[in-house]
Amino acid sequence: MRALLQRFSFLLMVLAAIGLMMMTRVDPVFIDAARARVTDAFAPILGFIARPAGAVASVLESGRQLTALYAENQRLREDNERLRQWQQTALRLEAENNSLRGLLAYKPDPAASYITARVIADPGGAFVRTLVVMAGQRDGVRRGQAAMAGQGVIGRVVQVGEWSSRILLVTDLNARIPVVLETTRQRAMLSGDNSDQPRLMYIPRGVEPTVGERVFTSGHGGLFPAGLPVGIVAATHDGETRVTPIVDLSRIEYVQLVDFGIPGGLAAEAAQPGAMQ
Amino acid sequence: MAVGIWQRLDQAGRNSVPFSTTVAAMLVGMMPLQLPDYSFVAPPLTLMAIYYWAIYRPDLLKPYMAFGIGVLQDLLAGSPLGMSALVYVLAYWLVLTQRRYFLGNSFWFLWLGFALVAVGAGAVQWVAYSLMTAHLVAPGNVVAQALLAIVLFPLPAWCFSKLHRSLLS
Numbered sequence: 511m512r513a514l515l516q517r518f519s520f521l522l523m524v525l526a527a528i529g530l531m532m533m534t535r536v537d538p539v540f541i542d543a544a545r546a547r548v549t550d551a552f553a554p555i556l557g558f559i560a561r562p563a564g565a566v567a568s569v570l571e572s573g574r575q576l577t578a579l580y581a582e583n584q585r586l587r588e589d590n591e592r593l594r595q596w597q598q599t600a601l602r603l604e605a606e607n608n609s610l611r612g613l614l615a616y617k618p619d620p621a622a623s624y625i626t627a628r629v630i631a632d633p634g635g636a637f638v639r640t641l642v643v644m645a646g647q648r649d650g651v652r653r654g655q656a657a658m659a660g661q662g663v664i665g666r667v668v669q670v671g672e673w674s675s676r677i678l679l680v681t682d683l684n685a686r687i688p689v690v691l692e693t694t695r696q697r698a699m700l701s702g703d704n705s706d707q708p709r710l711m712y713i714p715r716g717v718e719p720t721v722g723e724r725v726f727t728s729g730h731g732g733l734f735p736a737g738l739p740v741g742i743v744a745a746t747h748d749g750e751t752r753v754t755p756i757v758d759l760s761r762i763e764y765v766q767l768v769d770f771g772i773p774g775g776l777a778a779e780a781a782q783p784g785a786m787q
Numbered sequence: 788m789a790v791g792i793w794q795r796l797d798q799a800g801r802n803s804v805p806f807s808t809t810v811a812a813m814l815v816g817m818m819p820l821q822l823p824d825y826s827f828v829a830p831p832l833t834l835m836a837i838y839y840w841a842i843y844r845p846d847l848l849k850p851y852m853a854f855g856i857g858v859l860q861d862l863l864a865g866s867p868l869g870m871s872a873l874v875y876v877l878a879y880w881l882v883l884t885q886r887r888y889f890l891g892n893s894f895w896f897l898w899l900g901f902a903l904v905a906v907g908a909g910a911v912q913w914v915a916y917s918l919m920t921a922h923l924v925a926p927g928n929v930v931a932q933a934l935l936a937i938v939l940f941p942l943p944a945w946c947f948s949k950l951h952r953s954l955l956s
């Protein structure tokens with residue numbers, strides 16, 4: 511009798527779990543709210559645990575750097591030299607650009623504002639590519655904002671709690687970012703598939719992206735501002751083009767959430783986190 | 788007077804060790820370690836904790852607790868709600884039916900059992916996720932995760948058994 515009861519209770523729980531999976535499809539908004547609440551509740555603990563992890567990571571990192579100190583120094587010196595020249599060019603171009611804009615009465619995009627947040631969890635697992643950061647609604651984070659680290663886009667905000675939020679990385683199965691290729695100005699969709707290198711989709715026949723070419727956000731769909739660097743074309747074969755994200759996604763300590771003043775683009779709503787799993 | 792309040796508190800604290808270590812294992816598993824490619828194959832510490840306690844103290848880590856921890860993990864990790872819960876309940880069930888083979892035998896049996904559970908858990912997750920997204924996910928990460936979990940199992944298991952011996956016997 512007891513064994514029967516036990517078997518029944520297990521069966522019940524299995525069914526409940528399957529029911530929960532169904533419910534994500536039926537009422538994603540409710541589930542999203544629940545996720546945000548729970549993440550909020552655990553954010554302080556996760557933030558606390560993340561601190562020693564950060565310390566360990568930086569010790570490992572500095573050990574790794576020590577071995578390559580000399581070569582690194584050499585490289586940086588050369589880089590610096592080259593970048594100084596670029597800086598001159600950039601300044602000249604900026605001045606020229608400003609004067610030309612003045613001539614055209616060009617209306618610039620609204621200025622972007624940034625929210626910087628610490629990464630407190632990298633829940634990972636084999637199926638999702640997300641980060642949890644310590645900034646939320648009260649810090650001005652909104653769903654759909656672009657997330658950047660260093661110099662490139664890493665993903666977008668898909669869930670916002672009171673003081674924590676979740677970022678869907680560009681490599682996640684559900685990530686789609688409208689992009690444009692640097693040289694051909696060809697539009698495409700950068701589509702994650704849980705591998706390290708997302709794919710470029712919807713490139714017309716005949717357009718052959720070159721390896722090493724950079725990929726920028728195109729600004730279509732109103733989700734991201736145009737012209738943010740996302741990645742570099744890594745390889746193309748059999749019509750499949752892979753892009754290496756410009757930022758090393760496994761080493762992100764801080765992210766910048768970009769609010770560029772376009773209130774909730776269309777795509778922000780289309781990207782309900784029911785589809786986020 | 789039978790037992791004092793302090794004694795009872797002490798006992799309650801000790802009895803909550805399996806549950807609290809499992810939750811702690813889940814949270815530690817989410818630590819951003821910033822190792823390249825680590826988070827995709829991070830060993831499922833929660834599964835290890837559930838496996839260990841389901842074998843040694845199923846009276847203190849009840850099946851519904853495994854279910855609850857699974858739901859909590861899904862909410863926190865952003866994975867499909869119910870997926871981890873399903874995996875943990877199934878793992879618990881499997882362990883409970885095979886418990887007498889693992890208990891009392893050598894550590895090798897415990898390890899072997901976990902290997903079976905880890906592979907099974909990976910398979911269930913993979914099938915569930917592929918069905919949910921209607922998309923055949925590349926199984927590479929799942930396989931790597933299961934292998935890493937099997938290799939690393941002795942370390943967490945040793946920690947659990949230390950806690951087990953010092954606090955619960």
